[in-house]
Amino acid sequence: MRKIVVLVGFLMSIVIGTAQEKSNSQDFDDNYVHTVFFWMKDPTNEAANKKFEVSLRKFLDHSKYAxxxxxxxxxxxxxxxxxxxxxxxxxxxxxxxxxxxxxQKEEAHLLFIEESQELWDRVIVYDAMGI
Structure with a gap:
């Protein structure tokens, strides 16, 4: 568990840095952070990984809330x-x-789950609100 907490902190620092570097992205909002980890059924399957990445990017490009x-x-x-x-x-x-x-209920998110859930074996979500 401690490893995951350290990893989440590290990833959040990357997100903040990335968000600040990209002039076309909105500012990082620390009010609510949603962190998801995926374990693919076959992490070495490049075709499955590509399918997952395409579906994930399509979803994020159409999310109204993230x-x-x-x-x-x-x-x-x-x-x-x-x-x-x-x-x-x-x-x-x-x-x-x-x-x-x-x-969680938007069409783009539900479509991503439908398209990709067969590809992953495990998903863990950590949500946090800023202090």
Missing amino acids: KTQFIGRPPKASREVVDDSFTYSLVLSFESAAAQELY
Whole structure:
């Protein structure tokens, strides 16, 4: 569990940096952060990974609620506290918990799940509200 917390903190710092660097993206909103880890059924299957990535990007391009977004793959772990067992990570920010609830029900999100759920073996979600 500690490994995941460290990883989430690291990914959030990347998202903040990435959001600040991209002039065409909105500012990172720390009101509500939604972090998702995916473990693919066959992480070495490039065709399945490509299908997942295309579906995920299509979904995010059409999401009405996610303010900032980061899609990542784990680097090779360099320290014992780093969990690199997942295949993909997704970090999104929202203006509020209410916006995140609307995102859960939006057509683009539901279509992504329908298109891609057969590809993953496990999904874990960590949501956090800014303090």
